[in-house]
Amino acid sequence: MKYPSFDHFFMTLGNRHRVRMLQLLNIEGPQSVNSIAKALDMEQSAVSHSLKHLLQCHFVTVKQDGKERIYAINQDTVAPLFRQIRRHIEKYCVEGCEHYWETEKEAHYDYQR
Amino acid sequence: MKYPSFDHFFMTLGNRHRVRMLQLLNIEGPQSVNSIAKALDMEQSAVSHSLKHLLQCHFVTVKQDGKERIYAINQDTVAPLFRQIRRHIEKYCVEGCEHYWETEKEAHYDYQR
DNA sequence: TTGTCATATGAAATATCCATCATTTGATCA
């Protein structure tokens, strides 16, 4: 018998680009690879590589649309995770944790602001 | 104005040792650094380094007890996160995701089994 | 077909993280 390992899924979320991509997909809705790359000022191949990780963990889904592939967030489970982390941060890490914080510009796609 | 970055917190959870430590603390209760090291067959300094990360994210708390420091899990927020990830895995990643799974021995401290 | 656009893939360079060792700090007690 085998069991899943949590750390792999958390590790996939433990990356600034991937989190920003999820936040983008959540706020702006499903979109293509190029669209994501443009919005987040990333290389196409970097976006593609990152999406592969997110896809493997089922944090996003894809569907083909002509030449494009439209990626969508798996809101069902990603949203609760983000909500939980946000709750944790607000409860425990607001004061005395300045070094964890980022500027407004960098945080443009922070979730549910 | 500044905003927190989620990825840092997820990254801290995205590590096998740290997840196992949290699972241990959850199942067996608060304990010292040496005790954790012995239980998980880790070096004292490795445990200490890992605990520092968990502490910075407030996933654990400490209290001094004589020469020892007793670490405890922050159940209030870690438990829901783990529950959520487990739910996600069970719902989306049980079939066709064999490569994500670990053996029973490695998973000894998987959460709430 | 052939050309074009969108995306994926592979491999090499780079950056980042982690394990380990030696050392230091800190608490306790004789």
Next chain:
DNA sequence: TGATCAAATGATGGATATTTCATATGACAA
């Protein structure tokens, strides 16, 4: 104080992940 045990810290080599570039694949339309 000095001895002892517990834990933290710092530095560094090695492992792992990410970025980047070049190229391949795949869909579509002419």
